[in-house]
Amino acid sequence: AAGVIQSPRHLIKEKRETATLKCYPIPRHDTVYWYQQGPGQDPQFLISFYEKMQSDKGSIPDRFSAQQFSDYHSELNMSSLELGDSALYFCASSSLDSGHFTSGNTIYFGEGSWLTVV
Amino acid sequence: EDQVTQSPEALRLQEGESSSLNCSYTVSGLRGLFWYRQDPGKGPEFLFTLYSAGEEKEKERLKATLTKKESFLHITAPKPEDSATYLCAVRDNAGNMLTFGGGTRLMVKP
Numbered sequence: 001a002a003g004v005i006q007s008p009r010h011l012i013k014e015k016r017e018t019a020t021l022k023c024y025p026i027p028r029h030d031t032v033y034w035y036q037q038g039p040g041q042d043p044q045f046l047i048s049f050y051e052k053m054q055s056d057k058g059s060i061p062d063r064f065s066a067q068q069f070s071d072y073h074s075e076l077n078m079s080s081l082e083l084g085d086s087a088l089y090f091c092a093s094s095s096l097d098s099g100h101f102t103s104g105n106t107i108y109f110g111e112g113s114w115l116t117v118v
Numbered sequence: 119e120d121q122v123t124q125s126p127e128a129l130r131l132q133e134g135e136s137s138s139l140n141c142s143y144t145v146s147g148l149r150g151l152f153w154y155r156q157d158p159g160k161g162p163e164f165l166f167t168l169y170s171a172g173e174e175k176e177k178e179r180l181k182a183t184l185t186k187k188e189s190f191l192h193i194t195a196p197k198p199e200d201s202a203t204y205l206c207a208v209r210d211n212a213g214n215m216l217t218f219g220g221g222t223r224l225m226v227k228p
Contacts, residue, residue, distance in 0.1 A: 043205075056214060114159075
């Protein structure tokens with residue numbers, strides 16, 4: 001079965017540079033989530049999109065932005081990178097039934113994109 | 119604000135030694151409690167979703183149970199390949215995202 005695809009898998013950037021991560025959700029999934037996981041930490045929710053509109057917002061820095069496109073893929077744009085941004089960034093997807101808050105929709109995660117800021 | 123606490127932080131078992139992992143939660147309107155397995159450097163792999171107190175689900179050597187305040191992940195006769203970090207997460211009525219606990223790092227020795 002198709003899974004959540006993330007690219008690139010590894011990325012090295014210097015401080016103050018910009019990085020873009022891409023996420024391709026499972027086919028027919030309409031919701032995309034972004035999570036950040038620092039070393040030895042649990043995943044922290046950044047932002048999510050449902051049908052190309054932002055649905056929930058977590059601890060996403062103002063330097064970061066994201067969007068979901070018409071084909072449902074999503075991109076996380078990170079600017080003015082800091083050393084503390086080094087982490088594993090996960091994209092996840094799910095499919096909502098009719099209605100925004102229907103239970104039962106499992107969230108599936110991609111393999112993550114390793115960002116190292118030097 | 120949702121809170122999820124997992125214990126123990128780390129657990130070492132001998133192969134075949136059964137045990138349980140705990141996930142305590144505080145959430146306004148539980149809309150699902152999720153268990154994931156995560157191997158180092160990889161994405162969380164979905165295991166179970168539980169929705170209401172009293173519910174149980176099983177998969178191979180794993181069994182998840184749910185009460186109104188906590189969930190347990192029981193591991194029966196574990197094997198070395200069960201070594202991983204097990205993450206518990208909750209979804210509430212306010213949104214669709216998951217709030218994770220700190221995870222339990224399980225190591226099963228042969």
